[in-house]
Amino acid sequence: MEWKLEVVVVPVSDVDRSKLFYEEQAGFTVDHDTLLRDGIRVIQLTPPGSACSIVVGKGVIDSPPGSVKGLQLVVPDIEKAHAELVARGVEVSPVQHFVAGARVDGHGEAWNNFLFFNDPDGNGWAIQEAPPAGGQAVLG
Template identity: 80%
Template sequence: MDWKLEVVVVPVADVDRAKLFYEEQAGFTVDHDTRIRDGVRVVQLTPPGSGCSIVVGTGLTDAPAGSLKGLQLVVPDVDRAYKELLARGVEVSPVQHFEAGDRVDGRGEVWNSFVFFNDPDGNGWAVQEAPGRR
């Protein structure tokens, strides 16, 4: 049996601001924006090519806005991802790698090149180069 991760709830303070960021700056596709009932709104967004989506909204989680850290995307070309995020107005780190647990500017060995960014609430994302992935 396959077990596939479908959705990750990302806690945000302002749903419209988060939706705008993820759609226009991060380049995610808005799958739907649904008001289920008073106080419950679900906005599902999916990164291009991903089988897993994120959900932002109201009435979904008790987690404080911005408390989710370590969300990770993989791309075949981290330099291209960096340029795309920068062109979309995302405040993104330079390409970095890890040495002895510390982040160091510049590319690393295979599977050790990343860029990092936060959404407007401070939820933290890593984008890792995954060679051979399409």
């Protein structure tokens, strides 16, 4: 049996602001923006190339806005990802790697190159460079 992660709900305080951030700055695709009964609004957005989406909305989760940390994307080129996010106006960390559990500026070995950013509510994202062939993910 296959188990596939389909959606992660991200708690936000301002649905429209979050939609704009994820669509225009993070570059996610808006799959749908649906208003359901009783003012419940569900917006599903998907990072380019991902099989898993996020959902932001009104009335979809009880967690406090900004409480999700450790969401992670992988990219083939960390420098290109950094340049794209900066060009879109995202406050993103420099390329960093882990040494003995601490984040250090600069490039590390394969699977040890990261960027970090937060959405407007403080939900935390990491972007990891995935080398072209082989290897396993290792977090310092």
